[in-house]
Amino acid sequence: MSHEPSGRVVKIEIDGRVVEARTGEFLLAVARRAGIDIPAICQHEAVDPAGNCRMCLVEITKASWDGWSRLVTACLYPTEQDLIVKTHSAPVIEARTVLCDLWLARCPDSAYVQKLAAEFGIEKTSYQPAAVPTDQCILCGLCIRVCEKLGPAAIYTVNRGGRKKVAGPFEGPPPDCIGCAACAEVCPTSCITVAERDGTRTIWDKEFQLLACTTCGRTLVTIEEARYFGRKGGLGESYYQLCDRCKRLQTAQQATKVAGLPLTVGGLGEASGRPFRSPGSLTTSR
Amino acid sequence: MTTSLPARFGVPQELEARCARLKAEREGKRLTILVCCGTGCLANGSAKVADAFARELHARGIDADVGLAFKRTGCHGFCQRGPLVVMMPDETFYQRVKPKDVPKIVEQTVVGGKVIATLLYKDPNSKQRITRYHEIPFYQKQTRVAMRNIGLVDPRDLRDSLARGAYLAVAKALGAMTPEQVIAEVDQSGLRGRGGAGFSTGRKWRSARAAPGERKFVICNGDEGDPGAFKDRSILEGDPHSVIEGMIIGAYAVGAHEGFVYVREEYPLAVENLGHALCDARAAGLLGRNILGTGFDFDVQISRGGGAFVCGESSALMKSIAGMVGEPRAKYIHATDRGLFDLPSVLNNVESWSDVPVIIEKGAAWFAAMGTAKSKGTKAFSLVGKVKNTGLVETPMGITLRELIFDIGGGILNDRPFKAVQTGGPSGGCVPAHLLDLPIDYEKLTEAGSMMGSGGMIVMDDRTCMVDVARYFTRFLWDESCGKCTPCREGLSQLQIVHDRICRGLGREEDLPLMERLGAVMETAALCALGKSANFPVKSTLQYFRDEYVAHVRDKRCPAGICKDLTIYRIIDEQCNGCGACLRVCPSKAITGKPKQLHALDQGLCISCGACFDVCTPMNAIAFDPRPHAAAVPPAAPGAAPARRNS
Numbered sequence: 001m002s003h004e005p006s007g008r009v010v011k012i013e014i015d016g017r018v019v020e021a022r023t024g025e026f027l028l029a030v031a032r033r034a035g036i037d038i039p040a041i042c043q044h045e046a047v048d049p050a051g052n053c054r055m056c057l058v059e060i061t062k063a064s065w066d067g068w069s070r071l072v073t074a075c076l077y078p079t080e081q082d083l084i085v086k087t088h089s090a091p092v093i094e095a096r097t098v099l100c101d102l103w104l105a106r107c108p109d110s111a112y113v114q115k116l117a118a119e120f121g122i123e124k125t126s127y128q129p130a131a132v133p134t135d136q137c138i139l140c141g142l143c144i145r146v147c148e149k150l151g152p153a154a155i156y157t158v159n160r161g162g163r164k165k166v167a168g169p170f171e172g173p174p175p176d177c178i179g180c181a182a183c184a185e186v187c188p189t190s191c192i193t194v195a196e197r198d199g200t201r202t203i204w205d206k207e208f209q210l211l212a213c214t215t216c217g218r219t220l221v222t223i224e225e226a227r228y229f230g231r232k233g234g235l236g237e238s239y240y241q242l243c244d245r246c247k248r249l250q251t252a253q254q255a256t257k258v259a260g261l262p263l264t265v266g267g268l269g270e271a272s273g274r275p276f277r278s279p280g281s282l283t284t285s286r
Numbered sequence: 287m288t289t290s291l292p293a294r295f296g297v298p299q300e301l302e303a304r305c306a307r308l309k310a311e312r313e314g315k316r317l318t319i320l321v322c323c324g325t326g327c328l329a330n331g332s333a334k335v336a337d338a339f340a341r342e343l344h345a346r347g348i349d350a351d352v353g354l355a356f357k358r359t360g361c362h363g364f365c366q367r368g369p370l371v372v373m374m375p376d377e378t379f380y381q382r383v384k385p386k387d388v389p390k391i392v393e394q395t396v397v398g399g400k401v402i403a404t405l406l407y408k409d410p411n412s413k414q415r416i417t418r419y420h421e422i423p424f425y426q427k428q429t430r431v432a433m434r435n436i437g438l439v440d441p442r443d444l445r446d447s448l449a450r451g452a453y454l455a456v457a458k459a460l461g462a463m464t465p466e467q468v469i470a471e472v473d474q475s476g477l478r479g480r481g482g483a484g485f486s487t488g489r490k491w492r493s494a495r496a497a498p499g500e501r502k503f504v505i506c507n508g509d510e511g512d513p514g515a516f517k518d519r520s521i522l523e524g525d526p527h528s529v530i531e532g533m534i535i536g537a538y539a540v541g542a543h544e545g546f547v548y549v550r551e552e553y554p555l556a557v558e559n560l561g562h563a564l565c566d567a568r569a570a571g572l573l574g575r576n577i578l579g580t581g582f583d584f585d586v587q588i589s590r591g592g593g594a595f596v597c598g599e600s601s602a603l604m605k606s607i608a609g610m611v612g613e614p615r616a617k618y619i620h621a622t623d624r625g626l627f628d629l630p631s632v633l634n635n636v637e638s639w640s641d642v643p644v645i646i647e648k649g650a651a652w653f654a655a656m657g658t659a660k661s662k663g664t665k666a667f668s669l670v671g672k673v674k675n676t677g678l679v680e681t682p683m684g685i686t687l688r689e690l691i692f693d694i695g696g697g698i699l700n701d702r703p704f705k706a707v708q709t710g711g712p713s714g715g716c717v718p719a720h721l722l723d724l725p726i727d728y729e730k731l732t733e734a735g736s737m738m739g740s741g742g743m744i745v746m747d748d749r750t751c752m753v754d755v756a757r758y759f760t761r762f763l764w765d766e767s768c769g770k771c772t773p774c775r776e777g778l779s780q781l782q783i784v785h786d787r788i789c790r791g792l793g794r795e796e797d798l799p800l801m802e803r804l805g806a807v808m809e810t811a812a813l814c815a816l817g818k819s820a821n822f823p824v825k826s827t828l829q830y831f832r833d834e835y836v837a838h839v840r841d842k843r844c845p846a847g848i849c850k851d852l853t854i855y856r857i858i859d860e861q862c863n864g865c866g867a868c869l870r871v872c873p874s875k876a877i878t879g880k881p882k883q884l885h886a887l888d889q890g891l892c893i894s895c896g897a898c899f900d901v902c903t904p905m906n907a908i909a910f911d912p913r914p915h916a917a918a919v920p921p922a923a924p925g926a927a928p929a930r931r932n933s
């Protein structure tokens with residue numbers, strides 16, 4: 001669902017403070033701008049909000065509601081006039097606590113979840129922890145949404161209800177994956193494994209060749225990613241021949257040549273020399 | 287003389303004249319034979335019965351008799367007794383009709399005018415044979431509004447529906463009322479949604495009408511994902527024109543020109559009959575451009591459902607129609623502003639749509655005269671479970687649970703004690719015996735910890751373990767939810783794990799408050815109404831049947847004798863007369879004994895299914911006890927729960 005704030009400037013109250021916002025603007029954005037902290041796990045500025053994690057629940061009411069209030073997700077709730085928002089009321093904290101407790105049962109071994117739960121005073125889950133915690137995914141769906149936003153839409157959730165999980169088609173390596181690892185980058189629990197070794201990257205059980213900087217040899221991006229974004233952004237594949245550092249050097253060299261200045265800085269000469277190999281094996285367990 | 291299908295009706299008056307003529311034509315019939323060809327009766331072989339009638343009437347040359355009509359109709363609701371054959375105008379009601387009965391029926395009833403006693407319905411309570419449809423207790427207390435034509439019309443014949451006044455309300459609304467007047471009428475009737483939360487239909491339409499935008503939609507929700515429910519299927523199969531008619535009126539009221547009917551994938555006959563009806567309506571100028579010459583354009587298309595229970599939820603349904611995965615979205619912005627394709631949309635249930643034409647035709651006051659203070663009109667219920675008469679029922683709102691279960695339903699099967707009725711679909715609650723006199727309406731059911739939902743009524747007797755029931759529904763929702771948001775997905779997983787361990791005798795007393803705390807958060811924190819109500823089965827059983835939970839947890843005992851890990855069966859020697867009934871039903875051959883001699887039960891072979899207990903009603907010679915030292919079975923992972931033991 002696309003979302004455009006309709007724009008009228010109104011005043012709302014968040015945790016006792018009067019804050020200006022436009023009607024239609026999501027509460028989370030408004031609160032953040034005002035420096036008010038609301039925990040939000042499945043929200044990332046790169047993608048549209050989805051309301052999956054429920055961590056950003058806040059309590060809303062209005063003077064005209066006769067004391068009635070409700071919990072809504074700040075990431076998705078559009079600002080309206082006269083709204084009174086409580087970001088840390090008792091029902092809000094209770095909901096967040098139970099959510100963390102549930103995640104801890106799902107992913108007892110996740111350092112991220114452990115830390116989160118600890119913030120709500122939970123050391124050990126009240127529920128039954130997963131017997132074989134093979135997976136540290138909390139199903140926030142960020143990886144999927146970021147992949148969709150970038151274009152490939154290579155991964156999605158398969159199954160529904162309690163069997164839901166993130167996977168490629170037929171739960172195999174996703175054919176449309178370009179190996180960009182953006183999913184791993186946004187994953188809050190760092191549970192998407194990206195392994196790099198000998199000029200290759202393996203992600204989602206799929207192995208990719210990495211392009212190396214033609215000057216310094218540092219690995220850059222996967223060939224598929226270069227091709228995909230080269231085509232999509234109209235950049236041409238030559239865009240990915242140099243790493244950003246070598247690109248800067250090249251620009252600097254050209255600039256000095258144009259200015260007719262002698263090139264004296266030692267570091268430049270060294271970096272533009274013989275390409276060095278990337279470290280033998282780099283395994284990021286993200 | 288039969289009239290052929292009308293060409294396009296140019297003006298409302300043409301339709302009115304034709305309806306009157308068709309009605310007179312049908313009323314002139316000496317005899318009309320109605321063979322039920324709804325899904326229930328078809329499953330019982332009614333297609334063969336209908337064919338046999340066609341053959342027999344043809345063979346005797348009486349199919350040309352203009353005083354005689356023969357029709358394949360939709361569901362009469364009493365599928366349990368099917369195949370059903372009804373003879374009008376006398377309402378002679380034949381049940382469990384087999385093809386071999388047909389020559390006799392034609393000979394004796396159609397030609398001879400005599401009633402065949404053996405084919406009549408025998409009331410299980412009074413043991414009397416009953417001749418007429420309306421004298422049967424199952425039908426006596428019913429008032430059919432949404433289901434007014436089902437069973438009386440051939441859903442494949444528009445003329446039949448026209449003879450019953452179909453589309454007259456369209457003529458009235460489009461010809462003589464403004465959209466605002468239509469909305470006011472529906473609003474004043476007090477009609478509330480028949481598929482879910484019971485939202486005022488008039489108010490919903492008003493919001494959609496007020497929403498800015500040229501392109502709007504009306505949608506019919508025929509997903510009907512509740513296990514055991516079949517009212518929407520019956521309406522779509524048996525009287526699709528009422529739904530189409532309601533949608534035309536709704537579209538006119540809100541200013542929509544496009545409509546969708548979302549039908550569950552498993553309802554092929556509904557899709558077929560509806561598709562047929564849409565074609566007929568289009569050909570007659572009742573759909574498409576310039577309907578009845580009024581200048582109003584509207585057409586409807588069918589969208590096949592995605593299959594999961596959650597797809598019936600409004601935002602998931604709209605995503606599904608748009609070709610996306612059927613997952614709910616936050617509804618902070620209403621569908622009447624941004625629904626299907628982000629455009630203003632009105633979604634109503636099949637039954638709600640079917641009520642609309644009657645409201646327009648007979649007026650809001652007529653509809654509002656039925657029901658309770660806040661729940662007006664009639665409601666369809668799917669009455670299933672441990673009652674003598676199961677089936678589809680429509681009664682005025684405000685009927686008590688007792689009347690529904692004991693008068694219409696004929697009471698509990700085998701006259702066992704009533705224990706609870708689960709209302710409103712899988713996320714409804716279980717209402718106990720002390721609330722049997724509760725008048726059924728939206729508020730009363732909600733106050734009782736349950737809901738109206740789509741009108742499902744599952745009746746349970748004393749041989750039902752309420753912990754097991756809560757576990758069954760929790761499992762169903764775990765399977766059929768979308769799994770997108772944390773409280774619903776993880777909450778249902780944990781509720782299931784806890785129930786599992788309780789049923790295995792591994793429960794702890796802290797489990798009860800743990801589930802209550804979790805349930806309360808699910809209610810406030812879940813994204814859609816599924817998750818927000820997913821704890822209702824657990825909450826209501828914990829509220830009304832807490833002692834059963836406590837028995838499981840503290841005493842490791844299942845009071846109903848259903849949880850196998852907690853129950854052993856034995857024969858009471860003094861009471862066994864050696865009739866052998868138990869021996870025949872035992873699936874694991876654990877019972878042995880010679881006729882008329884004391885039987886023996888081998889504990890080693892017994893799987894505690896309780897089949898023997900249930901058949902030994904005359905002697906009551908089977909008893910069950912708590913299993914000594916309940917086996918320490920490790921709790922299963924979510925999803926690994928064994929299949930449900932009692933139904």
Ligand SMILES: Cc1cc2nc3c(=O)[nH]c(=O)nc-3n(C[C@H](O)[C@H](O)[C@H](O)COP(=O)(O)O)c2cc1C
Binds near residue numbers: 507508
């Ligand atoms: C999980 C879930 C399943 C639902 N399934 C159905 C359904 O099968 N049929 C239906 O009419 N409404 C269903 N609803 C209710 C719809 O969301 C919606 O409220 C309804 O179709 C509106 O029509 P009404 O106002 O005429 O009842 C469901 C709701 C939820 C939360």
Ligand code: SF4
Binds near residue numbers: 143
């Ligand atoms: S893999 Fe990571 S980003 Fe993707 S849904 Fe799971 S937790 Fe979220």
Ligand code: SF4
Binds near residue numbers: 613772815817
């Ligand atoms: S409450 Fe359940 S069904 Fe609804 S969005 Fe959340 S996970 Fe899906």
Ligand code: FES
Binds near residue numbers: 039042050051074
């Ligand atoms: S950040 Fe709002 S629900 Fe996850």
